[in-house]
Amino acid sequence: MNPSSVGSPPAAASTSTSWFSGLVRGGSKNMSASAATTDGGSVPGSRKNQLPGVLFKYGPKAVQVAFKTGDFRQQVIFIGGLTDGLLATEYLESLSVALEKERWSLVQPLLSSSYTGYGISSLKQDSMELDLLISHLINKENSEGVVLLGHSTGCQDIVYYMRSNSACSRAVRGAILQAPVSDREYRATLPETAAMIDLASTMISENKATDLMPRNADPDAPITAYRYHSLCAYMGDDDMFSSDLTDDQLRLRLGHMANTPCQVIFSMADEFVPDYVDKKSLVERLCKALGGAEKVEIEWGNHALSNRVGEAVQAILDFLKREGPKGWDDPWS
Numbered sequence: 001m002n003p004s005s006v007g008s009p010p011a012a013a014s015t016s017t018s019w020f021s022g023l024v025r026g027g028s029k030n031m032s033a034s035a036a037t038t039d040g041g042s043v044p045g046s047r048k049n050q051l052p053g054v055l056f057k058y059g060p061k062a063v064q065v066a067f068k069t070g071d072f073r074q075q076v077i078f079i080g081g082l083t084d085g086l087l088a089t090e091y092l093e094s095l096s097v098a099l100e101k102e103r104w105s106l107v108q109p110l111l112s113s114s115y116t117g118y119g120i121s122s123l124k125q126d127s128m129e130l131d132l133l134i135s136h137l138i139n140k141e142n143s144e145g146v147v148l149l150g151h152s153t154g155c156q157d158i159v160y161y162m163r164s165n166s167a168c169s170r171a172v173r174g175a176i177l178q179a180p181v182s183d184r185e186y187r188a189t190l191p192e193t194a195a196m197i198d199l200a201s202t203m204i205s206e207n208k209a210t211d212l213m214p215r216n217a218d219p220d221a222p223i224t225a226y227r228y229h230s231l232c233a234y235m236g237d238d239d240m241f242s243s244d245l246t247d248d249q250l251r252l253r254l255g256h257m258a259n260t261p262c263q264v265i266f267s268m269a270d271e272f273v274p275d276y277v278d279k280k281s282l283v284e285r286l287c288k289a290l291g292g293a294e295k296v297e298i299e300w301g302n303h304a305l306s307n308r309v310g311e312a313v314q315a316i317l318d319f320l321k322r323e324g325p326k327g328w329d330d331p332w333s
Contacts, residue, residue: 051067051069051087051092051093051096052069053067053068053069053070053096054067054068054071055067055068056068056136058109058132058133058135058136058137059129059132059133059136061112063110063111063112063114063117064109064110064111064112064129064132064133065109065110066107066108066109066110066133067086067107067108068105068106068107068108069096069099069100069105069106070096070099070100070103070104070105070106071105072100072103072104072105073141073142073143073144074103074104074105074143074144074145074146074147074173075104075105075106075107075137075143075146075147076095076099076104076105076106076107076146076147076148076149076316076320077107077109077130077133077134077146077147077148077149078092078106078107078108078109078149078150078151078154079109079111079126079130079148079149079150079151079154079157079158080108080114080151080152080153080154081151081152081153081154081179082118082152082153082183082220083115083116083118083220083221084114084115084151084152084154085110085114085115086108086110087108088108088151088304089151089304089305089306090304090305090306090309091305091306091309091312091313092106092108094309094310094313095312095313095316098313098316098317099317099320102317102320102321104147104320107133107137107146109129109130109133111125111126111129111130112125112126112129113125113126116220116221116222117221118153118221118223118227119212119218119221119222119223119224119227119228120212120222120223120224120227121227122226122227122230122237123156123157123160123230123237123238124160126157126160126161127157127160127161127164127166130148130157130161131161131164131166131167131168131169134146134168134169134171134172135167135168137171138168138171143171145171145172145173145324145328146171146172146173147172147173147174147175147176147320147324148161148172148174148175148176149175149176149178149316150175150176150177150178150180151178151179151304152178152179152180152181152272152303152304153183153231153238155177155178155179155180155240155241156180156238156240156241158175158177159177159240159253159254159257160237162175162256162257162259162260163256172260173260173261173323173324173328174260174261174262174263174319174320174323174324174328175257175260175261175262175263176262176263176265176316176319177262177263177264177265177290177293178265178305178312179265179266179267179270179272179303179304179305180240180241180264180266180286181241181270181272181273181303182239182240182241182242182243182273183231183232183238183239184231184232184233184234184236184238184239184242185242185243185244185273185274185277186272186273186274187231187232188232188274189274192216192217193232196213196214196217196228196232197228197229197232197233199213199214199217199225200213200217200225200226200228200229200232200233201229201233203225204225204226204229208225209224209225209226209229210224210225210226211224211225212224212225213225213228235249239253240253240254241282241286243277243278243281243282243285247285247288247289250285250286250288250289251289253289254286254289254290254291255289255290255291257290257291257293258290258291258292259291261319261323261324261328262290262291262293262294263293263294263296263315263316263319264283264286264287264290264293264294264295264296265296265298265305265312265315265316266279266282266283266286266295266296266297266298267298267301267302267303267305267308268280268297268298268299268300268301269299269300269301269302270301270302270303271302271303272303279297280297283295283297294319296315298311298312298315
């Protein structure tokens with residue numbers, strides 16, 4: 001979910017290889033190592049909405065590119081929500097500057113689901129592409145570990161990926177969920193949703209899960225019956241953070257995250273959380289289901305924290321400094 005959706009000289013490839021590359025080499029050996037630098041000043045974020053860095057391919061598809069600021073062996077990977085792409089939130093520029101001072105790189109990947117692609121993609125596809133990206137960072141840039149930062153529906157991507165037990169998920173040293181809110185509960189406030197869920201269910205039962213829904217199901221992007229059902233239906237694949245899920249249901253969906261240091265940044269004025277939801281209770285229950293995740297409540301913060309940039313960046317930095325790198329186990333051990 002996103003405010004704009006319905007309802008938001010080239011870096012040289014390293015000649016050395018990580019010992020971990022033996023586990024993942026097969027998934028990345030044919031990937032392009034080409035990169036291009038952007039124009040900009042010597043200080044990241046020196047111009048509004050401009051960051052100097054490196055654009056690189058991490059997979060064979062045209063969309064599988066990522067933008068990296070900073071040249072360090074620890075990376076924060078930002079995973080945006082519906083309709084998001086590069087520079088998706090206001091805090092990314094400030095975060096990039098702050099991370100560079102702490103010797104972390106910020107990586108912003110484009111996935112098949114980026115921009116208007118989310119309706120014909122899935123959490124499974126995002127997970128596969130995230131694994132490709134981390135594989136590239138390990139094999140081509142000798143990564144010593146990554147932290148995943150999800151915004152909105154990007155939080156579902158993180159939860160799904162960490163359940164997949166993909167080879168490169170061992171490199172994930174922490175997870176930050178910023179605005180983990182329910183797409184289902186928000187879309188339930190829209191008048192067309194109930195009828196469209198029924199239609200999506202019918203299409204899925206008729207083996208038409210990958211067929212497109214009518215245009216008015218989602219005016220922002222083409223969307224398949226499967227993805228619409230995943231986002232909007234009770235216990236759909238994307239339904240992870242709804243306030244009406246029981247504690248047991250939340251644990252079933254989120255409990256595996258207990259093995260990963262985790263922070264939840266929740267905006268207490270999130271415009272995509274219905275008024276009837278008790279936000280304080282919800283974030284408390286989410287953190288408990290995640291195995292005791294760190295809770296950060298940002299008073300008056302909106303969904304993308306565009307009105308609380310400083311607080312967002314400080315919360316992320318505090319988590320990185322407190323939990324790692326010394327606080328985390330060696331991801332390769």
